[in-house]
Amino acid sequence: xxxxxxLPIRDDLxxxxxxxxxxxxxxxxxxxxxxxxxxxxxxxxxxxxxxxAELRDLNRYPDRDAVALRADLAAYLGHxxxxxxxxxxxxxxxxxxxxxxxxxxxxxxxxGFTPAYSMHPLLALGTGTRWVPARRxxxxxxxxxxxxxxxxxxxxxxVFLCSPNNPTGTALDPAxxxxxxxxxxxxxxxxxxxxxxxxxxxxxxxxxxxxxxRLVVTRTxxxxxxxxxxxxxxxxxxxxVVDAVQLVRLPYHLSALxxxxxxxxxxxxxxxxxxxxAIMRQRDRIVAELRxxxxxxxxxxxxxxxxxxxxxxxxxWRTLLDAGVLVRDVGLPGWLRVTAGTPTETxxxxxxxxxxx
Numbered sequence: 001x002x003x004x005x006x007l008p009i010r011d012d013l014x015x016x017x018x019x020x021x022x023x024x025x026x027x028x029x030x031x032x033x034x035x036x037x038x039x040x041x042x043x044x045x046x047x048x049x050x051x052x053a054e055l056r057d058l059n060r061y062p063d064r065d066a067v068a069l070r071a072d073l074a075a076y077l078g079h080x081x082x083x084x085x086x087x088x089x090x091x092x093x094x095x096x097x098x099x100x101x102x103x104x105x106x107x108x109x110x111x112g113f114t115p116a117y118s119m120h121p122l123l124a125l126g127t128g129t130r131w132v133p134a135r136r137x138x139x140x141x142x143x144x145x146x147x148x149x150x151x152x153x154x155x156x157x158x159v160f161l162c163s164p165n166n167p168t169g170t171a172l173d174p175a176x177x178x179x180x181x182x183x184x185x186x187x188x189x190x191x192x193x194x195x196x197x198x199x200x201x202x203x204x205x206x207x208x209x210x211x212x213x214r215l216v217v218t219r220t221x222x223x224x225x226x227x228x229x230x231x232x233x234x235x236x237x238x239x240x241v242v243d244a245v246q247l248v249r250l251p252y253h254l255s256a257l258x259x260x261x262x263x264x265x266x267x268x269x270x271x272x273x274x275x276x277x278a279i280m281r282q283r284d285r286i287v288a289e290l291r292x293x294x295x296x297x298x299x300x301x302x303x304x305x306x307x308x309x310x311x312x313x314x315x316x317w318r319t320l321l322d323a324g325v326l327v328r329d330v331g332l333p334g335w336l337r338v339t340a341g342t343p344t345e346t347x348x349x350x351x352x353x354x355x356x357x
Contacts, residue, residue, distance in 0.1 A: 028348045031328040033304050035226035036341030037275040043268045050264035054256045062256035069259045072266045079206045084239040092220040092233030097123050101248040103187045104129035111156035117166045140168040144179035157186035164194045167330040167337045169300030174203045189216045194302035196224035213238040225272045232262040283340035304339045310357045323352035
């Protein structure tokens with residue numbers, strides 16, 4: 001049987017494993033930060049009608065520039081943004097890949113503050129961009145001074161900031177974004193995949209986009225909108241950034257069906273985002289309950305919670321799985337991550353945690 005080692009694969013890909021979380025058939029799946037609530041029936045019907053309207057013309061290519069969708073996304077974001085400030089793709093991963101294709105690449109460097117989203121270094125690898133794993137503090141926090149010092153040392157072409165950060169869940173102090181923008185010689189990408197779940201008073205980097213042409217804010221419809229299966233991510237930035245990523249995007253990269261479904265979802269955003277408050281209540285419930293039991297827990301502005309366990313986290317992960325609850329081992333010794341879902345799912349998780357110290 002042929003293996004990867006038998007193929008002339010790039011040397012820097014040898015020994016690598018694909019990104020992905022276990023997809024196991026268990027009663028409670030809380031490992032991929034999906035929205036646990038199904039799409040409401042009226043929204044299902046609206047998306048179905050939108051898709052049906054496109055079917056007869058599937059012999060034609062879709063709108064290459066997705067202008068109508070971008071206008072809808074800009075209207076959702078507000079902040080005076082227009083379609084010229086927004087770009088969309090198949091998930092925020094593709095958006096970030098396009099940014100690295102345009103602003104990274106061979107001979108260039110991308111930097112991120114770990115632990116953070118584990119796809120960022122893989123996207124850098126795939127685009128031939130050197131990856132620098134800068135560090136957070138022992139409590140997973142990041143101060144402006146710490147961030148600036150590491151940016152000044154490495155002078156990266158692209159800096160990734162996650163707010164809220166995955167896997168820790170905490171949003172950045174706006175002072176960190178401002179300080180990095182002042183110091184970084186290249187692009188600054190703020191990944192706000194979980195922004196809709198942030199605690200009151202949290203400031204989005206969208207507020208400082210004007211006057212910062214090297215700032216990019218990436219978002220997704222996978223989480224708060226419950227549109228993970230629809231695969232729609234987007235960015236907000238200066239129109240020149242949108243021009244730049246169009247140089248590297250694949251032709252007709254967003255299907256007519258994806259565009260139609262996303263536009264229908266955005267038109268019913270109040271119904272879809274109606275679950276956000278309920279998820280935040282379960283997140284806060286998990287934080288409070290685990291802390292009351294003596295666990296260390298990171299502050300969360302996302303739809304998940306990072307919590308500490310005694311000993312080997314892989315053993316704790318297996319204990320929870322044996323109880324029918326799937327959480328995420330993100331590779332941090334002594335820590336696991338759980339998605340905040342429905343009250344019933346939280347009940348099951350907290351019950352299973354009674355056997356985890």
